[in-house]
Amino acid sequence: MTMDAHVDLSVALGELELANPVMTASGTFASGREFAAFVDLNRLGAVVTKGVSAQPWDGNESPRIAETPSGMLNSIGLQNPGAEAFCAKDLVWLKEHAPRVPVIVNVSGHTVDEYAAVVERLDEECAVSAYEINISCPNVDEGGLAFGTSCPAAAAVVAACREVTTRPLIVKLSPNVSDIAEIARAVEAAGADAVSLINTLLGMAIDVDTRRPMLARGVGGLSGPAIRPVAVRMVWQVARAVTIPVVGMGGIMTGRDAIEFMLAGATAVAVGTANFIDPTATMRVLDGVEEYCRKHGVKRVRDLIGAVSL
């Protein structure tokens, strides 16, 4: 083993081939534009955009975030300008500034038809490589989490999206369930090409001085290093339950954290909250993954997938 031995970092999510396993976590990277000053977007395995809905969504009231030990709660509520504006602004920008990076559009909806409508509209755009179907947002009243906590509802969303596209469908799973493997199997059966997990854990924080919740909405989604062990455990459970690839996320801050998810069974990983703490986090994670492989004589990063020894 030499220090500069070439490491093959490529991985595949079904038909979607990635130059490396490091992607962005939806909602923490917008569409990349704000990070272009800090990150070489073309080095990313993929950009996963913020959630896009058919019509513009206003999101929730403020305060929308609260810092908690080694993490944060958010209740942004999927504020976004809708699919048309997304195509006109974000996609056009990405095509021009990050032409080599696959774009995965995160899709949200209140109803099955809304999800399918977004996918159908985006399928007209050649700049989109795949979809991540968010059935796990804890921050909207209808849709979102409701779909992600019931096997038939989750399957219905996936089946409806499957009907309108042949592009890869990644289904984003919620940790707010008692058996995540069961939901994963249901979406696999409905036609998902991959699953991604975890979305945020439903949480709450109260200011004891004012006796009011820290978030205007009361509850929100917990993310960051605080949730990492829960996420690793769920990735491990899901990877054993399905045959499709798994994208792992939840508190990844370093390359070693990313490797932990791959050992648990993830084919690719996503960096979320870390982007807020260090806008270059995705690059650091990518460099760290490569460094780990060199140090441990791993020639192909995909050899690490599920390689935990029990």
Next chain:
Amino acid sequence: MTVSPQPVLETVRVLANERIATGVGLLTLQAPRIARSVEPGQFVHLRIGVGRTEILRRPFSVHRAVGDRIEILYQVVGAGTARLARVGPADEDLDAIGPVGHGWDVPAGTSHALLVTGGLGAAPMGMLAERLAAQGVACVVAMGAPTAERLVARELFESVARKVVLTTDDGTAGTRGLVTVATERLLAEERFDMVYACGPEGMQRAVASQAAVAGVRCQVSLERLMACGIGACLSCVVTTTNGRKRACVDGPVFYAEEVVWYASEVPPKH
């Protein structure tokens, strides 16, 4: 409008960290790239050390920029600022994203400005006062604070302004009472073509309505909880007549007439 330069991520060195009043510090950082490009009213998003359970950055206005240095005036209110009060030249794990945000607008032709500060609201006004003075704009500064020693940056304003009017809650300096009593009188007695206000949101709201009555345009600098600080996460929205905007990049400075007050305010502590 000032065109914001692209922010950078810069490792900063602590050159000095002095306590200047009860619970208030003045931090001098070596940050050459930020210092060179920062405009009045912009801020830095500061990482105060790594490996702690408080993971998020903290936003602070740039009070002044001199050469390759920036100055930050801060008030200790929680864990992050308590840690900031303890940092010194030996700490090597601080970095800043900056300069961020849309700062104070100084339209061509501005000749008489009223600057209104409440407490630490003086922080984003230091560079502004210097800039206005350098451009020959006549400035009146109305400062409010709980007590005399908390009239932070008073000397700076006194050195560049035509007049500085002081108010304190306890009467230890200037007139006893709220700064808004002073501004109401100033707006009635003198002619201004711009009001700049920063302080508690209630104070900014009150000054904005006084300015509107006097027919003078008013800019305010709003605080919101911020995760990314660069426009990506939508944590920091301000409700405006033009929809929801991001305090971090569309603000923190807004024209008051655009702000829908109360709608997105950070609830005051206690």
